[in-house]
Amino acid sequence: TEKNLQGLTNQLQLITHRVAADVSAHTQRVVNINERLLPAQNEPERILSAITDLIQANESMHGRLAAAQQRLNKQSEQIEATARQARTDALTGLANRRALEESLQACIDSVGQSPAAGLMLIDIDYFKKFNDSYGHTTGDAVLASFARGIAKWCDGKYYSARYGGEEFAI
Numbered sequence: 001t002e003k004n005l006q007g008l009t010n011q012l013q014l015i016t017h018r019v020a021a022d023v024s025a026h027t028q029r030v031v032n033i034n035e036r037l038l039p040a041q042n043e044p045e046r047i048l049s050a051i052t053d054l055i056q057a058n059e060s061m062h063g064r065l066a067a068a069q070q071r072l073n074k075q076s077e078q079i080e081a082t083a084r085q086a087r088t089d090a091l092t093g094l095a096n097r098r099a100l101e102e103s104l105q106a107c108i109d110s111v112g113q114s115p116a117a118g119l120m121l122i123d124i125d126y127f128k129k130f131n132d133s134y135g136h137t138t139g140d141a142v143l144a145s146f147a148r149g150i151a152k153w154c155d156g157k158y159y160s161a162r163y164g165g166e167e168f169a170i
Contacts, residue, residue: 092147
């Protein structure tokens with residue numbers, strides 16, 4: 001995920017460089033059009049031509065900015081997805097230990113400002129023996145099923161996470 005975030009950061013830098021170059025080119029184009037409007041050259045045809053060119057330049061810039069905004073929105077979505085992935089246990093779909101620790105720290109930081117909080121840790125006894133007897137694939141299926149049960153029970157009201165191995169937290 002760190003590699004993904006670095007790639008996304010590089011793409012964002014590329015987008016911002018392109019936007020800066022587009023804005024700079026647009027600014028130069030507008031300056032050139034403005035020079036055509038100097039008092040000595042104020043003939044109706046020149047003014048009309050300059051206005052037409054200015055409208056076209058602005059429409060072109062608008063299109064480029066809209067395209068850049070779309071690219072930025074896509075990057076933002078990818079960053080959000082990567083951040084979610086970095087805080088989600090791949091096997092169970094629950095929050096992972098990193099996300100749990102952040103959530104616990106937020107609870108600690110808000111002591112006295114929010115309602116009371118509690119923490120329940122759940123450990124599946126003898127899970128290593130189960131894994132050794134039935135295999136890791138079956139063990140993974142049990143963990144995933146157990147996590148689905150926890151998530152269903154929590155129903156969005158409580159924060160649930162996989163603490164590690166066969167340990168869960170609510």
